[in-house]
Amino acid sequence: MPLVTDDLMAPDVMTDPHSYYRQMRELDPVFFNERWGGWMLTGYDDVVQVLRDPDGFSSDRMRFLARELSEADRQRFAPIFDVLSQWIVFRDPPDHTRLRIVLNKAFTPKAVERYRPRVRAIVGDLLGEIEGKGRMDVVRDFAYLVPLTVILGLMGAPDLDRDLIKQWSEQLGVFFFLRADEPRRREIACEGVTSLVEYLTPIVEEKRAHPADDLLTALVAAQERGELSEQEVIATCVLLVFGGHETTMNLIANGTLALARHPEEWERLKQQPALIESAVEELLRYDGPVKATVRWVKHDVTVGGKTLRDGDRALVVLSAANRDPQQFTDPDRLELTRSPNPHVAFAHGIHVCLGASLARMEAQEAFLGLTQRLPVPVVATDELEYHPAVVSRALKALPVEF
């Protein structure tokens, strides 16, 4: 019996994952968790090693999931398989490389910089409505609206149905973020993914008929050049809508909470907006939206002196690496000017977040807007609740007064 719990979904682990990862790292940074059925990697160097080694570690989650399910279940959950098996994030080279080269152009630091004025305007409009109210739920009233409006605009999709899209994305997230509390998680995810596909398909067809200057048109054009398949176009759209807002929403919420708990840092950012770039990096390190990701071992590999065997799976704990004292001095301290700050909140290696520059820019604008326009917020509840999930760090709500 380990000294530290092996229940990744324990309530304490959900509220305070960082203390848990610290204990785990101190116990054994390369720990085999019998209950979860895989390795847990919590040391910075090991995490980076694995993320940078696509030859040793596969991301092909759907192939491994297919093995675990019966034929009947595979039929039942076909909508999930059909779409998610095409997602770049779950693919290995050479398919991964092909998709990444097609998508990369639209998300380079230079390309996303063009959207900054639009993001600033969206943030400004939202805060204009919020400012006078004296209270808000950061998640519902602010955090999701910024990135969702941005990604829909970038793709060239109408933003009329933001609430519906959020609801479908949440349904899909039940599966994606390993929400083990929900017994119907695969059914729910099926509903979400089917709705998103039905919503996005006519929009893609519209771009085919009437090309415009947006990302969907670029994807359709790439398909017509034979660079990706029709299924990949739709699946990518689903991933961008979903991945394009859930995570950034959580960064804005988690970051607002961290700053509300460190009022002197909120004031510092208000006085010195030039700190915004390093501040966002620190918020990503301190309490990032993606706690972990999963890899499957492709051939025996040594990590931290232990042999991981072909077919084993590994939980690569990004949030643990981000607080490894061997890499970061005083890792549990929020230090907005920390430099260098080589955190792994966006992962490393070939799957490093495609939307990293976009998310950074959105978060910079969001936190600039918040700190400039509002006084230090006070958290207006004693019981903050997180969605019970192994992978994502997602507040259910963040009510604040200011």
Place this chain on the structure above:
Amino acid sequence: MPTSQRLRITVDLNKCVGSTICVQLSPSVFALNDQRQSSVVDPTNDTAANILEAAEGCPLGAIVVQDAETGQVLFGARDAAV
């Protein structure tokens, strides 16, 4: 095709996460080192246009391209340029 312009290409190893994008876009100039980070193996072995596209494609903005003679920054972060 080699570039006619002499370029100085630098990869900021504090930023490079080994995405391999630059290696895909300009494989005769960039290669991964033992740490699986990018290193410049031959700054002359591609067109300037391809090299600049590779630099621009870096998701971390880790690559700086300069004119080797004048030092003028052709692509990349101002602060990283020396």
